[in-house]
Amino acid sequence: MILLMWVNSCIEAINQKVEKPTNCPRPHGWRLTQNRRSFTVPSNIHCTCSGPAFINHSQITPENATVGHTGALSLMDLEPAYKMESIRAVQDIQHEFWPLDEIDPENAKFPCCLVWTPLPVVSWLAPFIGHVGICTEDGSAVAFSGSNFINVDDFVLGSVAKYLQLDRKQCCFLRNLAGHTCKHGYKHSEFGSATTWDDAIQSSVRHFEHKSYNLFTCNSYSFLANCLNRLCFGGSMDWNMINVGVLLLFKGHWVDNISILRSFSPFILVVCFGIFMVGWPFLVALLSFSLLLLAWFVFGTYCLKNLFDS
Template sequence: MDIEALATDDDVSASQRLNRLWPLDEVNPEKARFPCCIVWTPLPIVSWLAPYIGHVGIGREDGQVLDFAGSNFVNTDNFSYGAVARYLQLDREQCCFPPNLSAHKCKQSYKHAENGVAISWDDALHWSMQHFQHKYYNLFTCNCHSFVADCLNRLAYNGSVQWNMLNLAALILRKGQWVDGMSVFRSFSPFVVVLIVGILMAGWPFLVGMATFSFLLIGWFILRIYCMKVLD
């Protein structure tokens, strides 16, 4: 009898979850619709020197993209710095939407509750948007990656509330999908041109300088995120 009751409860829970997670529309780059996606595009000048760095945003369930574009300002459906070049659609089933503390399915329920929980994907994005509309933009400490990471922490995506600029960037680089061949071209062609011109004008020391720049940049973010006790 207890087994039957448990099975019934599981069926009800699954049914409620499916009702809450209604089907999403298809990703449509032509209309700039990226439902439940992390999106990426290269940054002028910065990406010419370090093509692994770009501007990121996150899509609502209707596909409209939100991005932290400047101090006290979160863009809606007007992605900064051009069209999306790369995207990664996330699975809402890997998020935690607890009706109460005991219903958490993430690994750090108390930390999740402390950071802020959400009842849906769009609810998490809404609260992060409200939070970042009162924050100052800084490329090195509080940027577009910080905003998307905050959204993922409210969602407890993949059971984690430890999302930050570095592991978010690594996720996009590792699993992101290019929109088309032209997106690849416009993301890397400026870097290749800078590289060729730099080598022709300065020789191999230019490559050493570029490598040093990347090393210092990545080193700063590691120091900032894992060593410095600074609140965003």
């Protein structure tokens, strides 16, 4: 009897030593692991009890479920972070471009550039009009030069006089249906998007290779506008003959001084000869011709969109 009382007192003493403190937030019945994913005790939950770790999962919030006693991230927290980093890595890869070669006018290489050269006869009377093209990533010029004729790596109407290199980062290159970086998602896909710079040029070539060339409605500026719309350059799909011409006129760079002389000397000679032969009325007539030509392009571009191809 005495031995039995002694055993009971020992058991009660042991139970008192391992009793969980009343302020412990880890009630028994909640295991530390669930679905084979490790949960860690939040750093702002203080526990003084010993023994197996238990936790009430209702106390875990996004604010306190990040770091445990060991300062380590749980697997549940690591997975979303890993997915976000993977998405960012893929986006970085998608927007990385191969480095371009240097612009080399001597070999007629202008990577990712818009190029311009004077147009015979027309540029003699209106020097702001010329023949334009777009260059591939390796610098080869591509231009719509005549009916059913797209010339590649040969600016058939003369060497490049003015160029403007464009930043490929300002283009929208589509990787998938949800991969638009521009605001014209559906419109861009319907018009014809591109995955690379050269892909946009090839699509425009296929679009224009069976078209008839017309100086007043479908010309090299139309081809260039079509390419820029496929690239959605600058986040815009409203490129046309007018804003393409203005872009090259005011932002283009002359290749050299010889190019400037070659572009304007015929016009100056025509003006001088006309004034000498006819007088000042020739200058008025020439100015009127230039204004009428400009008015036609503006009117046709913005009022007769179905007639002008771009």
